[in-house]
Amino acid sequence: MLECSMKLTLLLLTLFTFSFSAIALASSQCSITGLPFVRNISEIHQDNFGRPGLSHMTVVGSLMHGMKEVEVWLQTFAPGSHTPIHRHSCEEVFIVLKGSGTLYLASDSNGKYPGKPEEHFVFPNITFHIPINDAHQDHNIK
Amino acid sequence: MLECSMKLTLLLLTLFTFSFSAIALASSQCSITGLPFVRNISEIHQDNFGRPGLSHMTVVGSLMHGMKEVEVWLQTFAPGSHTPIHRHSCEEVFIVLKGSGTLYLASDSNGKYPGKPEEHFVFPNITFHIPINDAHQDHNIK
Structure with a gap:
């Protein structure tokens, strides 16, 4: 277990695949x-979506900006806070900007x-x- | 025209869509x-791929890491250097980390x-x- 008292700030690049095709944008304002x-x-x-210790920003997203393929989030976790253990049907890339923490990654995605x-x-x-x-979890271990 | 003497460092999140399905990864090493x-x-x-003024890093990519949906690049442009004017069949997200420059964006993608x-x-x-x-271009204008 790692000692950590700083906030952990992550840039998350999450991909969502949608089935609808590209829409035309007529100006430098999002059409949506x-x-x-x-x-x-x-x-x-x-x-924080009701979750203590979380700060979430949608840098660019599907609902707000009409993104069809990729979302970018900026999240900060206070000491002791963490994501759920979870997995999803899209790739995800993280870049750690500040702080430190632990990634838990179970890469045997074929198993039950x-x-x-x-x-x-x-x-x-x-x-x-x-x-x-x-399956993975990001944890700012206190 | 803007005066700029600093290097411009951009984080590029570029999506590629591939037709093959997910492969299983059996350990924390990329299978490819x-x-x-x-x-x-x-x-x-x-x-720099032979282009003066460019520094390119593939933070995560399809060829090196087996990514199927998204790539992340870190690029730095010296003063006066720029990308070509170009467009592509995927979404792209930029985050400016250092320096300053100019984005040229022509958002009438339906026209000839x-x-x-x-x-x-x-x-x-x-x-x-x-x-x-x-169509777009990123420019570190000298």
């Missing part, structure tokens, strides 16, 4: 909500159960990618 | 090349010609996304 293509990350709304995960210590400048359906 | 899932960005090979592009000044903490097929 009118939000601009060019934005300042420091002005993006933060939310994901098995014992490997632990990876992560810190700024570390990137990691999660293959489709591989 | 044996490269690990967890890597330090500062140790990733840089290349892309038309006159809009100019956007970009600097650290700015993010922008390029819709599918919209």
Whole structure:
């Protein structure tokens, strides 16, 4: 177990595959909500979705910006907080911007159960990618 | 025209859609090349592909890491250098990490010609996304 008292800030690049085809955009405003293509990350709304210790920003997303293939999130985890253990049908790439923590990755995605995960210590400048359906958890261990 | 003497460093999140389905990964090593899932960005090979002023890193990619849906690149442009004017059949998201420059974005992707592009000044903490097929160029104007 790792000692960690800093917040852990992650950039998450998550891909969603949608079945509808590309739509034409007629100006530099998004056609869905009118939000601009060019934005300042420091002005993006933060939310915790009711989960203590989480700060989440959707840097670019499907609902707000009409993205059809990829989403980018900026998330910060307070000491002791973590994601659920989860997996999903899209690839995910992480870049650690600040703080440190632990990635738990169970890469036996073919099995009925994901098995014992490997632990990876992560810190700024570390990137990691999660293959489709591989169970994983990001943890800022207190 | 904007004056700029700093290098412009961009994080590019580019999506590629492949037709083959997910492959199973049996360990925390990529099945294609044996490269690990967890890597330090500062140790990733840089290349300029013969283009003066460019520094390119593939943070995670299809050829090296077996990515099927998304690639992440880190690129730095010296003053005066730029990307070609180009467009592509995938979405692209940029995050400006250092320096400043100009994004040229022609968002009339339905036309035979892309038309006159809009100019956007970009600097650290700015993010922008390029819709599918919209012509664009990133420029570190000297």
